[in-house]
Amino acid sequence: xxxxxxxxxxxxxxxxxxxxxxxEAHGAYSVAREVLRSRKADDIKAEVKASNIRGRGxxxxxxxxxxxxxxxxxxxxxYLVINADEGEPGTFKDRSLMENDPHRVVEGCILGCFxxxxxxxxxxxxxxxxxxxxxxxxxIEEARAKGYLGAKPFGVDFPxxxxxxxxxxxxxxxxxxxLLNSLEGYRGEPRLKPPFPAVKGAFGMPxxxxxxxxxxxxxxxxxxxxxxxxxxxxLPGDGGVRLYGVSGHVKRPGIFEGPVGLTLREMIEEHGGxxxxxxxxxxxxxPGGSSTPVLRPQDIVDAPDPKHPLHAWHGxxxxxxxxxxxxxxxxxxxxxxxxxxxxxxxxxxxxxxRNLMRFYKHESCGQxxxxxxxSGWLVDIxxxxxxxxxxxxxxxxxxxxxxxxxxxxxxxxxxGTAMPMLGLVRKFSAEFREAASRGLQSSxxxxxxxxxxxxxxx
Amino acid sequence: xTADFELSPERLAKVEHLRDRYPTTRxxxxxxxxxxxxxxxxLSPEVLAYVARYLxxxxxxxxxxxxxxxxxxxxKVAPNxxxxxRTLSCxxxxxxxxxxxxxxxxxxxxxxxxxxxxxxxxxxxCLAACGGAPVVQINERxxxxxxxxxxxxxLEEHVATSPIAAELGLGRGA
Numbered sequence: 356x357x358x359x360x361x362x363x364x365x366x367x368x369x370x371x372x373x374x375x376x377x378x379e380a381h382g383a384y385s386v387a388r389e390v391l392r393s394r395k396a397d398d399i400k401a402e403v404k405a406s407n408i409r410g411r412g413x414x415x416x417x418x419x420x421x422x423x424x425x426x427x428x429x430x431x432x433x434y435l436v437i438n439a440d441e442g443e444p445g446t447f448k449d450r451s452l453m454e455n456d457p458h459r460v461v462e463g464c465i466l467g468c469f470x471x472x473x474x475x476x477x478x479x480x481x482x483x484x485x486x487x488x489x490x491x492x493x494x495i496e497e498a499r500a501k502g503y504l505g506a507k508p509f510g511v512d513f514p515x516x517x518x519x520x521x522x523x524x525x526x527x528x529x530x531x532x533x534l535l536n537s538l539e540g541y542r543g544e545p546r547l548k549p550p551f552p553a554v555k556g557a558f559g560m561p562x563x564x565x566x567x568x569x570x571x572x573x574x575x576x577x578x579x580x581x582x583x584x585x586x587x588x589x590l591p592g593d594g595g596v597r598l599y600g601v602s603g604h605v606k607r608p609g610i611f612e613g614p615v616g617l618t619l620r621e622m623i624e625e626h627g628g629x630x631x632x633x634x635x636x637x638x639x640x641x642p643g644g645s646s647t648p649v650l651r652p653q654d655i656v657d658a659p660d661p662k663h664p665l666h667a668w669h670g671x672x673x674x675x676x677x678x679x680x681x682x683x684x685x686x687x688x689x690x691x692x693x694x695x696x697x698x699x700x701x702x703x704x705x706x707x708x709r710n711l712m713r714f715y716k717h718e719s720c721g722q723x724x725x726x727x728x729x730s731g732w733l734v735d736i737x738x739x740x741x742x743x744x745x746x747x748x749x750x751x752x753x754x755x756x757x758x759x760x761x762x763x764x765x766x767x768x769x770x771g772t773a774m775p776m777l778g779l780v781r782k783f784s785a786e787f788r789e790a791a792s793r794g795l796q797s798s799x800x801x802x803x804x805x806x807x808x809x810x811x812x813x
Numbered sequence: 814x815t816a817d818f819e820l821s822p823e824r825l826a827k828v829e830h831l832r833d834r835y836p837t838t839r840x841x842x843x844x845x846x847x848x849x850x851x852x853x854x855x856l857s858p859e860v861l862a863y864v865a866r867y868l869x870x871x872x873x874x875x876x877x878x879x880x881x882x883x884x885x886x887x888x889k890v891a892p893n894x895x896x897x898x899r900t901l902s903c904x905x906x907x908x909x910x911x912x913x914x915x916x917x918x919x920x921x922x923x924x925x926x927x928x929x930x931x932x933x934x935x936x937x938x939c940l941a942a943c944g945g946a947p948v949v950q951i952n953e954r955x956x957x958x959x960x961x962x963x964x965x966x967x968l969e970e971h972v973a974t975s976p977i978a979a980e981l982g983l984g985r986g987a
Contacts, residue, residue, distance in 0.1 A: 384957065432836075444900045444939040481938055482884050484951040519832045523843055524884030526938065540842035542881040558836050596926050602943035604900040609944045645901060645939075694943070696902050714938050720881075802907040802947075808945065809907030809960050
């Protein structure tokens with residue numbers, strides 16, 4: 356199949372693509388200029404709805420529908436908030452957008468604000484991403500100086516301003532209501548819902564929170580038309596193109612653009628350049644960020660029923676199923692952010708579980724007991740297993756603790772911790788039981804396969 | 814107690830410049846804490862009290878915010894902070910070896926400050942640069958696809974060219 360032209364990453368790799376001069380020479384702001392001058396807000400919303408774009412932050416909620424929830428009462432101010440608190444382990448796509456093409460993010464915000472009736476957008480960026488922040492801030496200044504932002508963007512009487520707001524190091528602030536609390540100057544603890552942000556969000560006002568990549572697709576959607584853009588996807592009901600990322604044991608880790616519905620095998624073999632060492636085959640892959648349960652290449656889709664959502668892939672490997680919100684859910688995992696972590700045969704899954712659960716223990720905000728205590732218990736039990744101090748019952752205990760976390764907390768973080776834990780135990784139960792009786796080899800380390808690479812002289 | 818803390822006039826002007834961006838004063842809390850940390854290196858009790866006074870908040874409220882976030886330091890750190898990402902993608906590509914090398918070089922464990930007092934070494938959770946694993950963040954900059962040799966070179970260059978290098982009398986190496 357011929358590679359389709361790049362859309363969202365079209366300006367990647369062009370020298371100084373982050374400056375207004377270069378970005379504009381390559382099409383930036385042409386869509387916003389035309390749309391603001393000639394089209395109505397409802398028209399933009401209809402196009403985004405027709406595009407079938409599912410939110411790119413991980414949950415995959417239809418973005419057009421989310422925009423439709425905003426219905427301000429008289430006197431209420433609407434806010435657009437962009438979630439650039441990227442930090443889901445394995446995920447590194449949003450940073451590439453902000454560093455390579457901040458003007459696309461700004462143009463998306465202008466269109467989003469206009470469509471939603473918002474005069475202010477905040478882009479909440481994690482503070483570690485200093486280069487992304489500098490380039491976004493400069494892009495906003497350049498756009499303001501040109502009159503694309505401010506009192507009359509492109510001469511249209513609808514004031515729009517965009518502000519970059521820095522996080523301070525907290526994964527939970529990627530949860531939209533925690534992000535709003537953080538934006539308002541509080542601890543980043545998620546809020547009880549309802550009320551949802553569309554009703555009562557930033558500063559108590561109706562708010563849409565969109566992922567950076569989602570908003571950056573808006574200029575492309577309006578340029579092509581929602582329906583045509585939707586058809587770029589290989590899957591129905593999950594439209595367009597997206598950014599993919601691949602990391603771990605592949606030859607060429609990195610970001611690339613493709614239609615929605617690539618398979619993990621395509622990601623690993625074509626875009627990732629294949630496995631790092633041909634002698635060590637693929638053992639497991641985390642499809643879309645650490646909260647998405649792991650998949651194995653030897654697992655086969657069993658869907659003889661023609662009504663089953665995966666029937667078209669009956670008898671094929673899990674890694675040959677196109678990646679979409681609904682297909683991945685049907686496989687018992689999630690699409691997440693579409694940034695895969697690839698692991699070869701050198702990897703011990705008990706050690707993987709401990710590494711990931713340490714992350715969740717550190718990042719749990721501590722508000723809800725099942726999550727705060729559960730994540731800590733998982734780390735403690737996994738530590739026992741790794742060190743050979745485990746008991747056979749510990750494997751069941753892992754499952755019990757994880758089950759007690761799901762559905763019992765304010766936000767989805769606890770589920771995002773428990774699901775990958777349960778997935779690992781389910782798919783690799785023999786390894787967990789083995790570790791419970793014998794522990795891991797004391798010399799075992801997750802970076803074993805890459806030691807020579809790190810230690811080699813240049 | 815040490816002397817009271819105050820933001821420099823330039824940084825205070827930045828705080829005031831930000832005021833119009835938000836409908837509440839409280840929203841200035843995190844941006845202001847960042848500016849204070851930029852100036853003082855860390856957020857001592859005096860700094861927290863100053864921010865609370867300036868924004869009309871209780872000290873407890875400001876402390877609650879400061880202690881929530883990993884990048885805000887409520888304990889003293891060295892002039893250079895080195896973060897080693899230890900989450901899965903980096904771990905698979907050699908992060909532990911990178912950390913061991915830094916510990917050896919600095920003569921301290923992760924969570925501590927180097928013997929010479931110039932570096933604080935910290936373990937980081939996912940820095941969102943998994944495609945460039947293993948990754949280390951030194952102050953505001955990311956360094957990706959590291960080898961031990963590249964890391965040594967970076968540390969020497971970093972110290973030599975950092976804006977505070979002359980002030981600290983640093984020329985070479987940790």
